[in-house]
Amino acid sequence: MPVIESLLDTDLYKFTMMQAVLHQHPAAHAEYRFRCRTPGVDLAHHVEAIDAEIDALCTLRLTDDELAYLRCLRFIKPDFVDFLALFRLQRKYVSLRASQVAPGEIELEVKGPWLHTILFEVPLLAIVNEVHFRDTVGAPDEAEGLRRLQAKLDRINDAVGFEDCRITDFGTRRRWSRAWHDALIPRLVAGLGEKFAGTSNVDLARRHGLVAQGTMAHEWLQAWQALGPRLRDSQVAAFEGWAREYRGDLGIALTDVIGLDAFLRDFDMYFCKLFDGMRHDSGDPVAWGERMIAHLHANKVDPRGKVLVFSDGLDIDEVMRLYAHFRGRCLMSFGVGTNLTNDLGPSPLSIVMKMVRCNGQPVAKLSDTPGKTMCDDPGYLAYLRQVFEVPAPETAVSGSG
Known part of the structure; x- marks a missing residue:
C-alpha cells in the first residue's frame, strides 16, 4: 500500500x-x-x-x-x-x-x-x-508504543484539576506511519474522552467522526512578504486577508513568523478583538503566554475569553506544566504532534x-x-x-x- x-x-x-x-x-x-x-x-x-x-x-x-x-x-x-x-x-x-x-x-x-x-x-x-x-x-514495536501512550494518558487522567485541558493531535507530518496514526486515534478518543479535542488530519477526522482542527501556517504570512504592500505592512495585510476570507471564523493567529516583538507591534486592539486567540510555535512558551496575556490586557481585552494554543514540540508533561501555569487566566488548547504519533523507541526525525x-x-x-x-x-x-x-x-x- x-x-x-x-x-x-x-x-x-x-x-x-x-x-x-x-x-x-x-x-x-x-x-x-x-x-x-x-x-x-x-x-x-x-x-x-x-x-x-x-x-x-x-x-x-x-x-x-x-x-x-x-x-x-x-x-x-x-x-x-x-x-x-x-x-x-x-x-x-x-x-x-x-x-x-x-x-x-x-x-x-x-x-x-x-x-x-x-x-x-x-x-x-x-x-x-x-x-x-x-x-x-x-515493523514498529507496537507493544512499546502502546505502553508509552497509556503512560501518558494515565499521567494526565490521574492528575487533579486537568478536567478542562484540551489536547489535539498535530502529528501527521512526523508520524511513524499512516497505519500507526490511524490506530492511535481511537485510543486517544477512548483514553482522553472530553480532553481530546480532535485532530489536524482531515482524513482521520472524517473517518473517525472527529473535529478537524487548524487555521493558518507560517507560509500564509511568509507569502505576504512578497504579495502584500510594502514589506513593513505585510504581516498586517496577511491578517486582514485572512479576516476577509473567513469573516471571524478560524480565528487563531500565528505569532512567530517575524518574531513575537514584531507580532505584538502589528497585532493591535482591532486584531485582539477580532481574532479568537493566538498560537505559539517557538520560543519560551511561558514567557510567550505571559506577554500575550499582558498584551490583551493592554488592549482592553479579557484574556479569559481568548485561546492560547501551544504547539511547539509538546509532550504530556509540558502540556500539564503549561496548563497548570495559565489555568484560569485564559482559555488554552494544546497541539501535540510527534510525541503522540512517533514515540515507539527510535528517535524521531526533525x-x-x-x-x-x-x-x-x-x-x-x-x-x-x-x-x-x-x-x-x-x-x-x-x-x-x-x-x-x-x-x-x-x-x-x-x-x-
Missing part, C-alpha cells in the same frame, strides 16, 4: 490556506525546500523509494464522499470544493535527488503555482518519515518543508527559536530584521535552511 492513500491525509490548515489562495492570490508562484534538522541521517539511501511514493501521491483524486465531507465544513465554500473536484497534484512541480555536496542528505524542492503546490508539504514529509523508518527500522520564495522573491520565517529560522537569502533575512526592528541573536545563523 502507498504511504498516502488520500489527499485528505494532511493538515486542515493546508485546505483553509488553499481556499484563501484561490480567492485572493490564484496566480502566485511558490517555492518550498525540505530540511532535515537531525544530523547524521542518511536519507539519500531512500531516494528511489521516496520517488516512487511521490509518483503514487500524484495519482490521487478526491472521492465524491471526501468532497461531500468538505462541503459540510461551515468555512469551506462551494466554489473551492468544485475546484478540488478537478484537482490533483502535479509531479512536474517536485524535484528530488541525493545531495552532491552533503553525503546522505537529499534535495527535495517544490516549485510551481502556489495554488497547485500548497498541498505537497505535509504528505511529502510524511512520506520521507515513513519510508525512513520502514526501511531502516522495520524534518520540515518551508516556503522560501514567493513570486520569485525570497521570504523568511524569522523564528523566536533561532534554529528554526529558515531563509535561502542572507541579504533578505538581514533586511527583514532591519525593517521589523528584530535584532539578530548571537546564536542564529543567517540564512540557515
